[in-house]
Amino acid sequence: MFDRHQGNRRPRGRTMAGKVRRLASALVLGAAVMAAPVLSARADTTLLNVSYDPTREFYKDFNEAFAAHYKKETGETVTLQASHGGSGKQARSVIDGLEADVVTLALASDIDAIADRGLIAPDWQKRLADNSSPYTSTIVFLVRKGNPKGIKDWNDLVADGVEVITPNPKTSGGARWNYLAAWAYALKHNGGDEARAKDFVARLYTHVPVLDTGARGSTTTFVQRGIGDVLLAWENEAFLALKELGPGEFEIVVPSLSILAEPPVAVVDKVVDKRGTRKQAEAYLNYLYSTEGQALAAKWFYRPRDPAVAAKYKDIFPKVELVTIDDAAFGGWRKAQATHFGDGGVFDQIYKPK
Amino acid sequence: MNWSPARLRQPSVIPGFRLTLGFSLAYLFLIVLIPLGALLLKASELGIGGMLAIAFDARVLAALKLSFGASFVAALINGVFGLVLAWVLVRYRFPGKKIVDAIVDLPFALPTAVAGITLATLYAKNGWVGALFGPQTWVGSLFGPKGLMIAYTPLGVVLALTFVGLPFVVRTVQPVLADFDAETEEAAASLGASRLSTFTRVIFPALLPALTTGFALAFARAVGEYGSVIFIAGNIPMVSEIAPLLIVTKLEEYNYAGAAAIAVVMLAISFVLLLVINLLQRWNQSRMRA
Structure with a gap:
């Protein structure tokens, strides 16, 4: 088709095609390079934390800390992904099939809504200390x-x-x-x-x-x-x-x-059992209650539950x-x-x- | 109705009428009718009584009135200024014309949330434009002691909807205007028509079908708009709450059927309005031919 329309410009067309081909192969190569870390990370465990809006900064910090902590403890690499948005909207996404390993939302009623659809055990709020709310x-x-x-x-x-x-x-x-x-x-x-x-x-x-x-x-x-x-x-x-x-x-x-x-947290049972990530997901939530996790929460202006950490930040x-x-x-x-x-x-x- | 094959057969030089009709119907079914059917099915969980109760709830009525009213006003504004813009772009040459032409499509390309936030920033009382209409300025004082609030009022809603609907009228009128011979105008002038009557009796009637289509598209787009509006509307129930926001609110309550019911009401109103616009256009065309 090109030939018929641009017959007289064929030499130029050929160099153009060459350029396009070179550009395309460069793009493919570039995409492969960019995808490489993602692909290699896939080999290890990834966890998705579906959270609400103002926790963005806190969980960015916390996720790095947890990944380092978990690597040290078990030698396994865990990659954390976080999704933030309005608490109700996030709960709905999980209900509608977003595969969250853990949810960390603004209200117990949003996690209740997920539990009502059978994705989380009904007694979820009793599974962790302090109403499953590690920070307030x-x-x-x-x-x-x-x-x-x-x-x-x-x-x-x-x-x-x-x-x-x-x-x-x-x-x-x-x-x-x-x-x-x-x-x-x-x-x-x-x-x-x-x-x-x-x-x-x-x-x-x-x-x-x-x-x-x-x-x-x-x-x-x-x-x-x-x-x-x-x-x-x-x-x-x-x-x-x-x-x-x-x-x-x-x-x-x-x-x-x-x-x-009390913004609560919970492991999404249906998802972790399907993906085989229960161990990592539970460790992730437990780490929120550790001294390091509590200190990070306080750093991002959440009130820590741990009395020792709370005492350190009592002036704030x-x-x-x-x-x-x-x-x-x-x-x-x-x-x-x-x-x-x-x-x-x-x-x-x-x-x-x- | 008589659906005998003879009735379906259309005289045409190009064969394949049945194939293309079948394909069109299947396509429409997949892309439009199945999702709408699912919506209707969801809403039907409430029964007719439940749906009517939602549709005639005072707050829902107020929201519907705002959504359709503001969309109508915005489409009218776009009708007038879109026509002017199309006219200028087709009839005149000026430096930077290509750029202006491209700018017209930008409201399509911009994520609507960005548009909403930008408009709210500009038209809030401390924004560049909003400040001009504040109580301290003489422009603002024309509107009373509190000045004119634009963002966070129904006026803000109209503004956002005008923004998102702009390209429709321009893009539908432009090609018709471009095909329109300047010679027709010259003929009208040489036959003694004044400039005004050349426009009202020769040019405008020819543009009217395209203009109505553009108006209908801009209107339909505005009715469904959510992203840009919520940032500038203020969202106060009974005052500046649009119907799509009420749908989102119902979803927040995990009330899927209630959300679907409002959506069905909106669809029904839109469908009737678009049908009326189409019928008006047909009536107008047959009148023109007569």
């Missing part, structure tokens, strides 16, 4: 320099003219902790009256001008777009924002009461009264999820048109 976090306020609106506690958030940035609890795991912390505060200050707690939380959400779909989105809205007076954030995310953007632009305010956020993490999801007010994630965030639950009622 809490919800704090990030305010602008000098705290111009004088925000000290939850009740300051519903003052006139205060704009609050928090993601949508329907789509964001972190936002559910935000919501529940506000609920716990309102319940405590209204003598346990649920109707008045609902009222408070409803008022709080009228102060929210933008409901992002995830925690990182809200941080961006607050920090980069300059919207809102206060960001409700994971403690680790707030510290990270201070670290990345330089102190002085923002300040962390710790409210009088907050919630103990202020003491605050923390309620837990298993308190009588919530009754565990399954109940809290259904009551507050299920279809037609309390959060949906807040946004019902009057």
Whole structure:
């Protein structure tokens, strides 16, 4: 075909074809070189950790540490892969067939959802210490320099003219902790009256001008777009924002009461049994509880469980009264999820048109 | 209807009508109808009552209204400015024309999330453009004491949808305009038509079919858009929450059937609207021929 159309340019065409051929072989060679480490790594074990958004930096560090540790202990090479995204979306990917050896998500209810489909044993949360949550976090306020609106506690958030940035609890795991912390505060200050707690939380959400779909989105809205007076954030995310953007632009305010956020971890039984990676996956999760793992968690602003490590970092993490999801007010994630965030639950009622 | 072979036989010099029709139907079935069928099947788990309950939920209605309303406005804006752009690109020569021509397609190439984040950055109240409409500037003060908020309002939604829909109208109108003889205009002028009536009675009717197609494509694209919009919409229920976001929210609740139900409602509305647009076009063509 070429010949017929470009007959008169044949000599030039031939050199072109030669060039193309050389280029193609170079590409193939290049691809082979690039693929080589991947292929050789395949020979050893790879583990996929499916995690949520703000753990990116922590697990990058931790994965390297674990690979080195495991090599030293057993002589085996383990290659870690990590996937990050909204906690609920990640859980759905695993349900829909993403072969995660371990999941490290924001909420127990997301791992419950995977367990409900039979991929993880129902008693998963009892298999590891501390509710299978090797590190914890809490919800704090990030305010602008000098705290111009004088925000000290939850009740300051519903003052006139205060704009609050928090993601949508329907789509964001972190936002559910935000919501529940506000609920716990309102319940405590209204003598346990649920109707008045609902009222408070409803008022709080009228102060929210933008409901992002995830925690990182809200941080961006607050920090980069300059919207809102206060960001409700994971403690680790707030510290990270201070670290990345330089102190002085923002300040962390710790409210009088907050919630103990326990991001849990679990081995995905169906996947590790199929791939034969249970031993490595369990070692990986156990390493989170080791002194090294705990120190790395603290380094990335997660509160460590290990008392010795916690003592070393006690100046960073202020003491605050923390309620837990298993308190009588919530009754565990399954109940809290259904009551507050299920279809037609309390959060949906807040946004019902009057 | 009578499906006898005689009815199916079409007079054509090129043989293979049955083969190509069969292939077309099979292809359409594989690529479009099977996924849509699966969607319908999922939604049908709820039954008709359950689907209607979801479709007429106040929040879903508000989201549908925003999605279709904003898409319509965005498609209209693209209809007007896309026509102007196509006109300039076909009728005039100017330096850098090739580059402008290529720029038109960029909204296709850009990942929609990038577009959304970029637009939100520009149009937020501290962004380059958003700041111009703030309460301190005279432009902003035209819109009242709080200025004009663009990002995080329904206006932001229209903006994002206009961005993603731009290429459709330009690319559908451009070739028709290029085929259109300037001599026809000259003839109209020599017969005494004013410039305005040359445009309204000669050029515009000829462009109308392409323009409607472009409009319909831009509209359909906008209705389904998710990635760019969520970054600039604000996502407040009843105010700036688009229907695709509600679908994602249902999925977050592991409510697959509920998500499918909203999707089916959106599909049904889109299908009816596109059908109406097509019928209008047919009616217009037969009117023109008469």
